[in-house]
Structure formats: structure tokens, C-alpha cells
Amino acid sequence: MAELGWTGLLIPEEAAGLGLCLGEVAALHxxxxxxxxxxxLVVTALLAARAVALGHNDRLRTEKLPGIISGNLTATLAxxxxxxxxxxxxxxxxxVRSDSGWQISGTARYVPLANSVDAYIVAARSSxxxxxxxxxxxxxxxxxxAALSDGTSQGNxxxxxxxxxxxxxxxxxxxxxxxxxxxxxxxxxxxSAELLGxxxxxxxxxxxxxxxxxxxxxxxxxxxxxxHKAVDLYIQIELAxxxxxxxxxxxxxxxxxxxxxxxxxxxxxxxxxxxxSVVQQGIQFHGAIGYTDEYxxxxxxxxxxxxxxxxxxARAHRARYAKLFISSEGKS
Amino acid sequence: MTEVDYNAMPDEEFRDMLRNFIxxxxxxxxxxxxxxxxxxxxxxxxxxxxxxxxxxPAWPVEHGGMGLDIEKMVAYHDIFDSAGVSRAPDMGIVMIxxxxxxxxxxAQKKYYLPRILACEDIWCQGYSEPGSGSDLASLRTKAILDxxxxxxxxxxxxxxVAQDATDIFMLVRTDPTAKKQEGISFLLARMDTPGITxxxxxxxxxxxxxxxxxxDDVRIPKENIVGNINEGWTMAKTLLGFERLTxxxxxxxxxxFGSLKELAREKGLFDDPVFVNDFIKLKMDIDDHxxxxxxxxxxxxxxxxxxxxxxxxxxxSSELYQRVTELMLEVAGEQGPHLGPSNFGNASIDxxxxxxxxxxxxxxxxSNEIQRNILAKAxxxxxxx
Numbered sequence: 141m142a143e144l145g146w147t148g149l150l151i152p153e154e155a156a157g158l159g160l161c162l163g164e165v166a167a168l169h170x171x172x173x174x175x176x177x178x179x180x181l182v183v184t185a186l187l188a189a190r191a192v193a194l195g196h197n198d199r200l201r202t203e204k205l206p207g208i209i210s211g212n213l214t215a216t217l218a219x220x221x222x223x224x225x226x227x228x229x230x231x232x233x234x235x236v237r238s239d240s241g242w243q244i245s246g247t248a249r250y251v252p253l254a255n256s257v258d259a260y261i262v263a264a265r266s267s268x269x270x271x272x273x274x275x276x277x278x279x280x281x282x283x284x285x286a287a288l289s290d291g292t293s294q295g296n297x298x299x300x301x302x303x304x305x306x307x308x309x310x311x312x313x314x315x316x317x318x319x320x321x322x323x324x325x326x327x328x329x330x331x332s333a334e335l336l337g338x339x340x341x342x343x344x345x346x347x348x349x350x351x352x353x354x355x356x357x358x359x360x361x362x363x364x365x366x367x368h369k370a371v372d373l374y375i376q377i378e379l380a381x382x383x384x385x386x387x388x389x390x391x392x393x394x395x396x397x398x399x400x401x402x403x404x405x406x407x408x409x410x411x412x413x414x415x416x417s418v419v420q421q422g423i424q425f426h427g428a429i430g431y432t433d434e435y436x437x438x439x440x441x442x443x444x445x446x447x448x449x450x451x452x453x454a455r456a457h458r459a460r461y462a463k464l465f466i467s468s469e470g471k472s
Numbered sequence: 473m474t475e476v477d478y479n480a481m482p483d484e485e486f487r488d489m490l491r492n493f494i495x496x497x498x499x500x501x502x503x504x505x506x507x508x509x510x511x512x513x514x515x516x517x518x519x520x521x522x523x524x525x526x527x528x529p530a531w532p533v534e535h536g537g538m539g540l541d542i543e544k545m546v547a548y549h550d551i552f553d554s555a556g557v558s559r560a561p562d563m564g565i566v567m568i569x570x571x572x573x574x575x576x577x578x579a580q581k582k583y584y585l586p587r588i589l590a591c592e593d594i595w596c597q598g599y600s601e602p603g604s605g606s607d608l609a610s611l612r613t614k615a616i617l618d619x620x621x622x623x624x625x626x627x628x629x630x631x632x633v634a635q636d637a638t639d640i641f642m643l644v645r646t647d648p649t650a651k652k653q654e655g656i657s658f659l660l661a662r663m664d665t666p667g668i669t670x671x672x673x674x675x676x677x678x679x680x681x682x683x684x685x686x687x688d689d690v691r692i693p694k695e696n697i698v699g700n701i702n703e704g705w706t707m708a709k710t711l712l713g714f715e716r717l718t719x720x721x722x723x724x725x726x727x728x729f730g731s732l733k734e735l736a737r738e739k740g741l742f743d744d745p746v747f748v749n750d751f752i753k754l755k756m757d758i759d760d761h762x763x764x765x766x767x768x769x770x771x772x773x774x775x776x777x778x779x780x781x782x783x784x785x786x787x788x789s790s791e792l793y794q795r796v797t798e799l800m801l802e803v804a805g806e807q808g809p810h811l812g813p814s815n816f817g818n819a820s821i822d823x824x825x826x827x828x829x830x831x832x833x834x835x836x837x838x839s840n841e842i843q844r845n846i847l848a849k850a851x852x853x854x855x856x857x
Contacts, residue, residue, distance in 0.1 A: 347852055347853070347854065350854065351853075351854065351855060358855075359855045361854045361855045362854070362855040362856060362857050363857075364845070364848075364857060366854075367844065367845065367848035367849075367852070367854050368841070368844045368845075368848070370848060370852055370854065371787075371844040371847045371848050371852065372844075374784075374847065374851065374852060375784050375787065375788060378764055378781075378784055379757075379760040379761070379763075379764060379788070380760075381764075381767075382760050382763035382764040382767055383759075383760050383763065385763075385767070386759075386763050406756055406759060406760070409756060410756065410760060458749070458752055458753070458756070461752060461756065462748055462749075462752040465752065465755060466742050466748065469733075
């Protein structure tokens with residue numbers, strides 16, 4: 141995928157990316173979801189590469205970005221603390237100014253690919269605001285990793301007073317928060333698109349199965365009770381498509397961060413919820429074979445569970461949306 | 473006939489024009505109503521729209537309509553819906569007028585269309601019969617040609633506001649020997665023709681919203697048939713196509729949601745996490761429905777066609793509307809069962825009215841079960857039962 145340039149899709153051409161728009165990224169991720177490809181494109185391209193590309197550290201952009209884009213240097217984003225909120229007030233690691241730069245302590249949780257990358261983009265809170273750092277020396281970092289349902293992993297990074305030089309700062313306290321929000325929201329759009337591709341494929345697989353499988357001398361797809369359930373999934377998928385493309389269009393039209401957050405949360409909520417409904421009903425449609433790990437449906441079940449959770453699950457996004465909606469309209 | 477080319481107008485200017493007119497001319501009693509308003513209440517406002525030439529957005533300009541393209545049509549409905557404007561008995565505009573424009577004779581167009589636009593004639597739709605609901609093609613009301621007249625005998629039911637109507641368009645069986653869809657014709661009749669009897673039926677909501685219409689040896693002039701004899705079914709199906717965009721519109725759910733929001737503010741419910749959770753789910757569902765409605769309308773605009781996917785809009789809008797009213801009834805608490813509007817703080821809202829008025833949406837115009845059958849067959853290509 142790196143050879144095709146996909147790791148640099150949203151990166152401007154002058155920085156060795158493809159300079160494409162979000163709509164194209166969403167279309168690509170929908171196809172990735174359809175094929176259930178478990179490559180960490182969202183992590184490397186949309187979280188790590190974009191952080192370096194949009195940060196203001198020219199040296200890192202020159203030295204590291206080409207490596208990330210070419211796939212020679214793998215990187216991930218570490219930011220979330222104890223809480224499960226979605227915005228930058230939930231950043232876990234803490235940075236304190238020191239004689240030789242910054243000292244980082246605390247924990248970043250649920251970091252995708254935590255123990256299998258070469259470098260980290262770490263977000264940390266300081267008294268002045270949020271900073272983003274680039275770290276590729278991992279001494280003084282302990283990693284506690286967990287395997288996930290789909291065969292990928294995530295882990296917690298604990299920083300024990302790690303000292304980082306000023307040259308490793310990607311975004312200073314003035315810009316860190318808005319950059320981090322931007323990275324996360326764009327990545328959420330891509331994850332939503334992947335979920336959409338997943339659910340579309342699961343519905344197609346289910347329909348094929350329902351047409352072919354015969355019981356009582358007839359195709360089980362001729363039973364109305366199954367037809368209506370299939371229609372309800374199809375409706376959910378149509379709504380998910382609407383939510384995803386509304387987010388893409390809103391962002392491409394240059395929405396402010398609040399409008400972006402609302403539309404992204406609406407999309408990630410819908411796609412996560414619909415994605416899970418579709419795989420759950422997909423299992424039921426397939427009967428016993430749907431419960432087996434060897435059948436292809438399992439790939440989509442596992443992947444959907446992980447994607448529905450990644451960067452905020454349905455509940456978390458509904459909560460963010462609710463907070464924004466009520467603060468803007470509910471009490472007026 | 474209008475001289476303004478609405479389609480050439482910038483979208484915002486067009487919207488402002490409608491919005492300003494509604495704000496100025498449409499009385500509050502016709503806005504955000506959780507019930508069907510009757511003709512005598514809405515007539516003055518409808519006449520104002522008629523005078524402006526804004527009554528028939530979809531009709532071609534040469535027939536006195538606005539001739540709107542799909543983009544402006546969506547804007548038109550958007551403005552009226554978000555302003556919560558009640559629907560006049562508009563069967564003449566959205567149904568029979570459209571049908572006559574397409575299939576009517578020159579004489580029929582010349583006679584009926586201006587009368588519809590001037591609100592002289594109010595139409596009702598005679599489709600359903602006691603034994604023919606979802607299986608409409610089994611209808612039995614029959615018309616037999618006797619000289620220059622059709623003699624009609626039988627009964628229609630669930631005929632919306634027939635008591636206010638001057639005219640009825642209906643499906644009747646003209647060939648009892650043909651296959652059921654093939655022996656049906658499309659007839660027009662004056663409601664004051666001898667032998668027609670109307671009995672209003674009270675709904676759960678306490679309104680006389682629909683009627684039974686009886687036909688006893690009713691003599692209708694021979695030329696009151698639309699299109700060819702025994703081809704009524706095909707035309708009726710075309711009509712349902714006109715109706716589906718309207719029926720799948722988010723209008724009702726949005727109007728009810730507006731009242732729910734008002735009720736919630738008055739009762740301080742935005743501090744209640746249980747309410748907020750339910751409320752936000754509805755809000756997000758409405759947003760996605762509105763988005764899907766626009767997406768399909770957009771596809772039309774770019775030359776696509778409205779397939780059975782339109783059934784999605786009908787299903788989602790009617791079920792959402794019900795969910796909104798169910799939550800409204802619940803949070804109204806002890807005032808839930810109050811008949812008619814009651815006071816919540818400074819607001820006067822009728823949760824029970826909304827609740828009842830939202831019930832038939834999942835039943836009429838092809839029940840949601842029928843819509844799901846259509847989608848399963850035509851879109852998901854699932855095998856026949």
C-alpha cells in the first residue's frame with residue numbers, strides 16, 4: 141500500500157504525498173473495509189504521517205516523513221489517558237519543561253500497534269497546553285500490550301520521566317490541541333468508511349447465503365421474516381452512507397472544529413452502531429456456520445468489533461454529539 | 473401564469489422568498505400541528521398561496537404550476553417542512569392534477585386543472601375498500617357502462633377528508649373477467665352526484681380524518697374516465713410514484729421533534745441524562761434521514777431515477793415520526809393522556825394528538841410491511857415467497 145502511495149494520500153504533494161482530498165480517502169477506506177484488509181493505514185497515514193506533515197517541525201518533516209510514507213518507518217499515535225473521552229482534554233501523558241527540553245511522564249493508553257512500531261507521536265499535557273512529540277528512542281518507555289479480536293494489538297505506554305529534546309516537538313502548546321483534534325477526527329472518518337465497507341460486504345455475503353441455503357424445500361431467503369431483517373440492515377447501511385458522506389462534505393467545505401466534531405461523531409456513531417448490528421444479524425442469518433471462525437464472515441465480525449471501538453465507540457460519540465448539541469441549541 | 477423563472481433564481485433567494493412569505497402570511501394555528509387540519513381552517517392560507525402561484529410546485533408552468541426542477545422542489549419542501557406548515561387537502565395538486573397532466577384528455581386538463589389551482593375543487597382519493605387494503609388490486613367497486621354513463625356500485629373506505637371534498641378520483645373494476653390488475657379503470661366523480669353517501673369515521677385521535685364513501689347506482693358521465701378503459705392500475709402505480717417523495721419526507725418527524733424540543737426545554741429535561749440519551753438518538757436518526765432524503769433527491773437531480781429505494785424513506789420517516797411522538801407522550805408524564813393541547817411552562821403542546829396522528833403513517837400508502845417486501849424483492853433480489 142505504501143508503494144501505491146496510500147500512506148501519503150492526504151499529505152500535500154510537496155511533502156511527498158499524493159495530495160488527495162478526504163472524499164478519495166473515504167472511498168479508499170470503504171474498499172479496504174469491503175476486503176477486510178487489516179493493514180494499519182489509518183494509524184500510519186492519517187494519525188502518524190499527518191501529524192508530522194501538519195506539525196511545524198521542518199527537520200522532522202524532511203527526515204522522517206518520507207520514511208513513514210514509504211513504509212520504511214512505522215509509527216503510531218499515543219495520546220489517551222485514563223478517561224475514555226474523545227477530545228484533547230483526555231490526553232494522558234504529562235510534559236514538564238526541563239533544562240534540556242521536556243520531561244514526559246504518565247501513561248498513554250490503548251495505543252494501536254504499540255509494540256510493533258519504530259516511532260511514536262506522543263501527545264502530552266503541559267501547563268501551557270498540549271504538545272505533540274516525535275519519539276523513536278524507546279528506552280524509558282514501558283509497553284504493556286494486548287491482543288485484539290481481529291489479530292491486531294494495542295497497548296499502554298508508560299513514560300517514566302523520559303527526557304525529550306526541543307527538536308522532537310512537532311506541535312507546541314499553542315497548536316497541539318487543535319492539531320490532535322484534527323488528526324483524530326479525520327482518522328474517525330476513515331474508520332467510519334472502513335466500517336461502511338465491512339457492513340456492505342457482510343450484507344452481500346448474507347444475501348448470497350440466504351438465496352442459496354435451502355431448508356423445508358425452499359430457499360430460506362424466501363421467508364418474509366428474514367427478508368424484513370435484511371431490509372432493515374440495508375436501511376441502516378444507507379443511513380450510514382449518508383452520515384459518512386455528510387461528514388466528508390462538511391469537512392471539505394471547511395467546517396469549524398465544533399461542526400466538524402458533530403458531523404464526525406454522527407458518522408462514527410452511526411457506522412459503529414450499524415456495523416455491529418449488521419455483523420450480529422449476519423451471524424444469525426448464517427446459522428451455525430456463522431458462529432465458526434473458519435468461515436470468512438468471522439473476519440468481518442472481528443474487524444467490525446475493533447473498528448467500532450477504535451477512536452471512540454458509538455456510545456462515546458453519541459455523548460460527544462449530545463454535549464455539543466445541547467450546549468449550542470438545547471438551552472437556547 | 474407565472475413570469476418568474478424560479479429555477480434560475482439563486483437557491484438562497486428562492487428560500488428567503490418562501491420563508492418570508494410563510495412568516496408573514498401563515499398563521500400560527502397552521503404551524504407545528506400534531507393533527508390534520510380541516511379545509512375550512514386552512515382555506516384562507518391556501519388561497520394566498522394560490523394567488524401567488526405557489527400552490528403547485530411540481531406542475532409545469534404552462535399548466536399554472538411553478539415548474540420547479542428537483543433542486544428547487546427539495547428547497548420548496550424543505551422550507552415548508554422546517555416552518556412546520558400544515559398540509560392542505562392537496563390530493564388535487566399532488567395526485568390527480570399530476571395524473572391529468574400526464575394522462576388526461578385536453579378537455580379534462582382544460583376543465584379540471586384551473587379549478588384545482590383556484591381551490592374551487594377539493595379532491596379525495598377513492599382507493600381502499602373494506603376487503604382491499606394492501607392487496608388493493610382485489611378491489612370490487614364496479615362500474616358498468618350504460619349508454620353515456622358509468623353506473624358505479626360499491627364502497628370505498630379510509631378516504632381522507634372525503635367530507636370536505638367536491639370531487640373524488642377512484643379505481644373501479646370495469647372488467648370482472650380479466651386478471652385482477654387488468655380490469656381496473658380510473659374514474660372521476662363529483663361528490664354531489666346522486667347515490668354517493670359519505671360517512672365520516674372518527675380516528676383514535678378524535679378527529680374525523682377519513683370516511684367511508686358508498687356508491688349506489690351512481691351515474692357518472694362516460695367521459696369521466698382518465699386514460700383508457702382497464703388501464704387504471706398502471707396509472708395508479710404512476711401516481712404512487714409521485715406520492716412517495718412526499719410520503720418519505722422528514723416533515724412530520726421534524727415538526728414533532730420541534731415540539732419535543734420545546735417541551736424538553738420547558739420541563740428542564742436537558743439536565744436529565746435518561747431523556748438526553750433518547751432525545752439525541754432521535755436527533756441523530758432524523759439528521760441521517762434528512763441526509764438520505766436529500767441524497768436521493770440529488771440523485772434525481774443528476775438524472776438518476778427513483779427506484780424502490782424510495783420505500784426506505786417511507787419506512788424511516790413514518791417509524792421515526794412514531795418514535796418522536798412516543799418519547800413526547802412519555803416525557804409529558806401525567807399530562808400525556810390530556811385530550812387536546814395542554815400547557816407545559818409557556819408552551820402549549822398536544823402530545824396525545826401527535827401520538828395518535830403518527831400512527832397511520834406506517835399503515836397508509838403501502839404499509840411498512842409491504843414496503844419491506846418491495847425492498848427485499850426489488851433491491852436485495854431475495855427470492856419470492
